[in-house]
Amino acid sequence: MVKSLSEMRQRVCEANKALPAHGLVKFTWGNVSEVDREAGLIVIKPSGVDYDRLTPENMVVTDLEGHILEGDLNPSSDLATHVQLYKAWPAIGGIVHTHSTEAVAWAQAGRDLPFYGTTQADYFYGAIPCARSLSEAEVNRAYEKETGTVIIEEFTRRGLDPLAVPGIVVRNHGPFTWGKDPAQAVYHSVVLEEVARMNRLTEQINPRVEPAPKYIMDKHYLRKHGPNAYYGQKEQVHS
Numbered sequence: 250m251v252k253s254l255s256e257m258r259q260r261v262c263e264a265n266k267a268l269p270a271h272g273l274v275k276f277t278w279g280n281v282s283e284v285d286r287e288a289g290l291i292v293i294k295p296s297g298v299d300y301d302r303l304t305p306e307n308m309v310v311t312d313l314e315g316h317i318l319e320g321d322l323n324p325s326s327d328l329a330t331h332v333q334l335y336k337a338w339p340a341i342g343g344i345v346h347t348h349s350t351e352a353v354a355w356a357q358a359g360r361d362l363p364f365y366g367t368t369q370a371d372y373f374y375g376a377i378p379c380a381r382s383l384s385e386a387e388v389n390r391a392y393e394k395e396t397g398t399v400i401i402e403e404f405t406r407r408g409l410d411p412l413a414v415p416g417i418v419v420r421n422h423g424p425f426t427w428g429k430d431p432a433q434a435v436y437h438s439v440v441l442e443e444v445a446r447m448n449r450l451t452e453q454i455n456p457r458v459e460p461a462p463k464y465i466m467d468k469h470y471l472r473k474h475g476p477n478a479y480y481g482q483k484e485q486v487h488s
Contacts, residue, residue, distance in 0.1 A: 252285045254292075258305035261292045264431035268347060269300050271439050279347035280325035283431045284335045289313050293331065295322035326393060333397025334427065338411045343431035345438040348423045351445035355379065356418035362444055364460050365451050369444045370469035372437060374413040376460075377444065378403055382420040400425060413474070416441045 264281040268274040277300070282293035291311045294303065309320035315332045317324065325331075331344045355362055362377035364370065369377070380403040387395035400417055403409075415437045416426035424441055428434040451458055473480045 252288065254285075254288070254290065254310065255305065257283050257285060257290070257292045258308045258310075260431050261294070261308050262303050262305045264343065264345070264435050265294045265303055266300055267432075267435045268345070268438075271435070273347045273349045273435075273438055273442060274300070275348075279345070279349075280327055281343065281345050281431050281435060282325070282328070282331045283343045284313070284331075284341075286313065286335075286339065290318070291315070291328075291331065291335065293324050293328055295320065296325050298322065327396075329391065329393035330397040330400075330425070333394055333401065334425070337397075337401045338427070340412055340429075341415075341427040341434075342429050343434035344425065344427045345431075345434040346423070346425050347438060347442075349438070349442040349445075351449060352418055352424035352442050353422075354449065355445050356420055356423050359420045362418070362441075362448050364466055365448055365458060366461055367465060367469045368440070368447060370461075370466040371473055372440045372470075373416065373444070374410075374470045374474075375466065377414065377441060378407060378409065378417050380417055380419045382422075396422065413470075 261281055261283050268279045273279060277297050280294040282291055284291050289312055291313065292308050295307055295309050307322055309322060309324040310318045311324060312318055315328050327346050334344055356379060359379055361379045364376050380399050383395055383399055396419060399419065403417065404411055415428055416424060418424045426434050426437040426441055428437050472478060
């Protein structure tokens with residue numbers, strides 16, 4: 250079903266405004282987008298615009314190649330990364346990129362976020378990966394596009410499902426998350442940032458900590474996302 254463009258603009262605007270509300274960005278250090286593949290549209294935050302100045306009307310509309318269709322402002326400079334991920338992973342509908350402090354720390358350290366406990370397992374099936382740094386040639390060739398390529402490469406190399414592991418940190422850069430829509434992508438960004446902080450504190454308290462057992466990961470992930478999931482309430486149809 251083709252989505253309403255006005256509703257997409259509203260959702261993307263609200264999702265972008267949620268980033269500072271959740272403490273994920275400072276200044277203009279983040280962006281959210283949504284895709285409608287049937288209509289051939291991406292809606293994304295305009296580049297460098299303060300969050301308190303965002304409106305549904307100044308969201309930028311592009312085609313699936315990132316060419317501007319509507320909007321007087323330039324789209325986010327990370328648009329090409331979003332485009333690459335949307336092309337590679339047809340099940341995702343929204344993407345978030347931030348420079349949130351804790352997640353960036355793991356990216357700059359070049360480390361995966363290990364699986365230490367159930368908070369992570371509720372949303373990420375296993376470690377949250379750290380992708381490699383881009384090469385000088387990749388940076389000079391097409392930096393934002395190649396960032397997407399490196400993320401996809403990392404998931405392919407590890408055999409990961411982007412729906413089961415809805416986020417990554419890119420070395421020397423920062424976190425990207427995604428979901429079925431912009432709101433879920435923001436949710437996963439909040440989870441990633443909180444897990445990054447929890448893991449840092451865990452390693453400070455016990456530098457010799459080991460990853461938690463897989464059976465705990467299986468229990469917590471599958472009770473929310475498995476075929477027999479039972480966490481939460483069943484959706485009800487109201488007359």
